[in-house]
Amino acid sequence: MLTVEHLSSRYGRIEALHDVTLHVAAGEIIALVGSNGAGKTTLLKALSGVQPIVAGRVRFDGREIQRIAAHRRVRLGLVQVPEGRQVFGPLSVEENLLVGAWTRGRAIADDLARIFVTFPMLADFRHRAAGTLSGGQQQMLAIGRALMARPRLLLLDEPSMGLAPLLIDQIFAIIADIRSQGVTVLVVEQNVQAALAIADRGYVLETGRITLEGSGRSLICDDRVRQAYLGVHVDA
């Protein structure tokens, strides 16, 4: 569904992504893990078209999209839940969801109802300004807003960041549920254990390069991953 070939991106003279190659098949959950500053957010931004690339190709459904404007990629079904939720703070919860459906026609009442079933708390707060919600509620809203666009591939940037453990479990359950409804998922996480546990496959990004890839299970068992990201001491 998505193939990324030899992608590079930079901030001024600093290279943030170097020769990144990966692919996502329809129906998969892919986890992208890596430490702070590895370039995970940069990669998702490049895929969404809000971060310029200096080399490489991005194919979505076989079609090259690296020159397509960000807002038009959403129409193709490539939708991102950005790092830090980025809800429209002054707009109400319901308005945030309606803006999420920007690329869609008029028939969105069913989608709105479905979001309110998935996230009952959003229904309770539908007229509240999004900026007044808690971090967890804002994350639910950001995911709901993205779902309103009817994504075919959903990019999630650290959805569990800063949330209480109970909420984190909930978020991962929701991600699994989203996939079961036919949406392909690429999730960036620092919560490596939980992300790899629900992922079919995973990639490890270190200082802008893909250094490891494999099934979720094999990466959890990989000594390098265990040592670097799971805090497990491995004897050489």
Add this chain to the structure above:
Amino acid sequence: MATALQILFSGLTVGAIYALVAIGFTLVYSSSEVVNFAQGEFVMLGGMISATAVAAGLAPLPAASLAIVATVVTGILLYGLAVAPARDASPIVVIIITIGASIFIRGLASVGMGKEFHTLPPLLATPTLDLGGASVQTQGLVVMAGSVAIVLTLWLFLRMTKLGRGIRATAANRLAAQLAGINPRVIVGLTFAISALIGALGGILITPITLTSFDVGTLLAVKGFAAAVLGGLTHPAGPVLGGLMIGLLEAVGAGYISSQYKDVFAFVVLLGVLFLRPQGILGGRAVERV
């Protein structure tokens, strides 16, 4: 000697126009961070084109419609041809571009419509009205009522329509708006069109009172900008409050001090606010910008 009531009345009348200019500033700024100093030219074009068309024999309503359409087209062209191509430039460069564009628009207006003063007939047949012993122009009431209607319509548009939501979403978070599939250039172009529309309406409303000429835009831009800064560029009620305050201040200054220094007050306010409270009276809290 004008009575206190007359001073209040004329202050609110011109203040309403400053408020409309200030709304144009904040609307464009909130979605694009562009400070459009050609804002005053929209008011000039609205009044000048209407007056020229009426002088050429057109009835007031078609003349006003023509002026509105021409001004909105100017606003869209200003964005599309001058501002949008410079989107990667620094804010100061974009400001200079809008100042250049305003000089260009002013030049075209003086060539096409002359350098003399123009006027329009007032809307109501009775030109003056007795208000608590003071005689005031009915057109002042028309200006105030019209401005209230414009502000309410804009408010409803921003809150009740999909495009309005898109403008507010882009103002709140441009990145998230793009990720929701919104084309920010369409939104910013739309805010230029709306602020041109509002400016043109203001120009048409005020011309029967103040007259107009090709060069009224500069001072209007400065005063509207002062009003926007005074009210705070980040609060929806800011421009209205700022505009009315500057209008009142001018009227009081002209009535009790000297009408010669009328235009100085806006500059003094602007400097004072920038020194003492750069976020404006209402600015500074995390609130909606449009």
